[in-house]
Amino acid sequence: MTDHVDVLIVGAGLSGIGAAYRLQTMSKGKTYAILESRAAAGGTWDLFRYPGIRSDSDMYTLSFPFKPWTHANAIADGEDIRRYIHDTAHENKIDQHIRFGHRVTRASWSSDDAQWTVDASTDDGPVTITASFLYLCSGYYNYDQGYTPEFPGLEDFEGEVVHPQFWTDDVDYEGKEVVVIGSGATAVTLIPSMAGSTKHVTMLQRSPTYITALPQGDPIAGFLRKILPGGIAHRLTRIKNAAIAIGFYVFSQRFPQQASKFLIGRARKSLPADFDPKHLTPTYNPWDQRLCIVPNGDLFRTLRSGKASIVTDRIARFTKTGIDLESGEHLDADLVVTATGLQVVAFGQIAVEVDGRKIDSHETYVYKGMMFSGIPNFAWCVGYTNASWTLRADLTSQYVCRLINHMDARGYAFGMPDPAGASGDAAPLLNLQSGYVQRVAGILPQQGSSSPWTIRQNWFLDAWDNRRADLDEAMVWTRQREVARAG
Structure with a gap:
């Protein structure tokens, strides 16, 4: 069975729940669904259950700006964070849009149809969903496999x-x-x-x-x-x-x-x-x-x-x-x-295709920290490395909503960052020397040396620019009537 939504969100952790809230409040009327591979919301905070699991950022920046953190502890236990995520989803009826047990395996874009066709596996068999916009909020590490070196003996x-x-x-x-x-x-x-x-x-x-x-x-x-x-x-x-x-x-x-x-x-x-x-x-x-x-x-x-x-x-x-x-x-x-680290992955290990062409994530350039050269109507939520994840995640979700509203206002069916990407020297997507980052430098997207092809690790500057950003900068647009004519 195939059904269609305007926006398909992958992942029901902090990023996914925050993205859904922004869609409901900033792009009202848009239909959406959240596909979550696990049996419960929470993402990282539902997965990790080791003794003492807690936030490594203060909760006033890791929590949502629209739902104040009222717990006494600024560095919070995993159970408190998980409950906070569940409460947010329930209070805003976001949980009604989550489809648990859906592991996304493939996403294929068709310019002729101006939509994504997304395949997911479930216990009841494969499921296919189409969407006008695909938003990955599944983080950047492998939930099925951590990193363990080869230890002799x-x-x-x-x-x-x-x-x-x-x-x-x-x-x-x-x-x-x-x-x-x-x-x-x-x-x-x-x-x-x-x-x-x-x-x-x-x-x-x-x-x-x-x-x-x-x-x-x-x-x-x-x-x-x-x-x-x-x-x-x-x-x-x-x-x-x-x-x-x-x-x-x-x-x-x-x-x-x-x-x-x-x-x-x-x-x-x-x-x-x-x-x-x-x-x-x-x-x-x-x-x-x-x-x-x-x-x-x-x-x-x-x-x-x-x-x-x-x-x-x-x-x-x-x-x-x-x-x-x-x-x-x-x-x-x-x-x-x-405790030897995480296994970082690109695009949630989803096989991404654009008009029949397989996308090599490493050959793409990040655009404004969220979209990628040559991939239409697509965003990947990646948080800060030097501050709380949610600070950037919320800015990204707000930008995605403004972009969707911009497309509607201008009659665009889809848009993509310039397929040529950045010029000049390329740099890694994540600016850390940590082993878990260096091990996957060859699979993650790249960034350029100048805006809009860079990721800036400064929430204050990003927040200032985010609301004043030129939504047409370095974008290639296709109007609705052009898609209809092609059809």
Whole structure:
């Protein structure tokens, strides 16, 4: 069976629910559906269930601007975020448009018909849906497979190995020796959450990450909520927190040595004087990779207690009882948690075709951070790398709505960014040196060196430009009457 909607959204996480709200309020009358591969909304926050799962950004910027975050914690637990997403979808009747258990596998554009034909697999068999506009809100990592390096001797290990992306309730770490491999946001979350129940937990890192402590609550937000209406208090807190995050990012880019000294010094003050500083001293500049946040310094507190420790070394091989390191040290382990990263994918692993031509995502150029050269009526929601995902996601959804309204007003059937893309040197889509980004540099779209073919990591400038953007800039349009004539 085939049915048609004006806009088809893929993904029912923060991005997808936000996109649906903007469609309902900015492009009223447009029909839409949300295809979600899982059995529940929430995206990342429904998938990850490992101990201590929490936001790595403050919730005043990660939440929706149209639904104030009223919880006491600014750094929120996964369950609270998941409930917040569900409540937003229900209150706005967005959940009535979600089709669960629909995994999109292929999307084919026809210029003659001015529409997308989208194939999805379900438990009841294949489903086909057509849409005038396709909006991918499924993020950029593989939900079915995390990243785990090839570890020599792993088959000899007699303990249990689990990747945090596939954590289940039956993972037992009570009274056990646990080794968490990794030093990113997942690892620094897991360790303080598990340490109270384990015999000991060790964070084994190949190289350190910049880590800083922030209060789990936001006293200024609490004060503003007492004296101002909820919506105004939320907006002011959102602006404040965005300014702090983006301001420190800009400072780090311009003065990396000073930023590094500040972060390392701040972390060392939270640990005993005899703590080896090499475990806190990265080899890269701040914000070349994402900064890790620990609410109320819980990781540092756990390290001080002796319940956890950090080892900076490389794995030589796994043994029956644990891990041999290149330094000659051996780590005993009953459970190994491979917090080794995500598997990044382009376009949600959907096979995209335009008029019978298969699209190689790496050959396309990103346009205004959301559309791609030569692909009509198509957008992909990708958040910021230096700030909360939702800050960019909401700007993207607003732009998509304005673009759809613009097409209706001008009588356009479809439009695409110039197929020629950007001129000059190309750059990676994501501006991080993190392993999970570098591993897929050859499959992600590229960006150019000048507007509109670049992604700017600054919400304030993007928000200013977004409302004043030239919707015709570098776009190729086809009018409704031209499609009818071709038909």
